[in-house]
Amino acid sequence: MNYELLLRECNMKVTPQRLGILAMMCENGHISIEDLYVKIKKQFSSISLATLYKNVNAMIDVSLLKEVKLPHMKSKYELAKTPHAHLLCESCGVLEDLEMDMNEVSHLLASKSDFKVNETNLIFSGTCHNCQ
Numbered sequence: 001m002n003y004e005l006l007l008r009e010c011n012m013k014v015t016p017q018r019l020g021i022l023a024m025m026c027e028n029g030h031i032s033i034e035d036l037y038v039k040i041k042k043q044f045s046s047i048s049l050a051t052l053y054k055n056v057n058a059m060i061d062v063s064l065l066k067e068v069k070l071p072h073m074k075s076k077y078e079l080a081k082t083p084h085a086h087l088l089c090e091s092c093g094v095l096e097d098l099e100m101d102m103n104e105v106s107h108l109l110a111s112k113s114d115f116k117v118n119e120t121n122l123i124f125s126g127t128c129h130n131c132q
């Protein structure tokens, strides 16, 4: 993936830190800010947690990254891709993607309720393959 191009397409300044954050998101799939901070520190020893937050939030604003809000846990972050559901292991905390047609879920909801949805966050909690 060409992160430089991705940033440019979003009218964002290309900085080594941003490129590093995107590469780590890609490598790790889903990652918490704390874990990301530990990893990014090895590459950019002078970066502060506040700067990391600022960069991550700026990239969320332009839909490059997405926050995955988790029940009873700190959020994890991922590269934005087609909307999907998540599987959360309650034992080891691993988060997996589940490809699902989220439009279908929205249609189902629209057919059953006049609730107006702003955001869909579908998470299945349970036990992953390794922990079973």
Ligand SMILES: [Zn+2]
Pocket (backbone or CB within 6 Å): 089, 090, 091, 092, 093, 094, 127, 128, 129, 130, 131
């Ligand atoms: Zn597990």
Ligand SMILES: [Zn+2]
Pocket (backbone or CB within 6 Å): 030, 068, 078, 084, 086, 096, 097
């Ligand atoms: Zn995901």
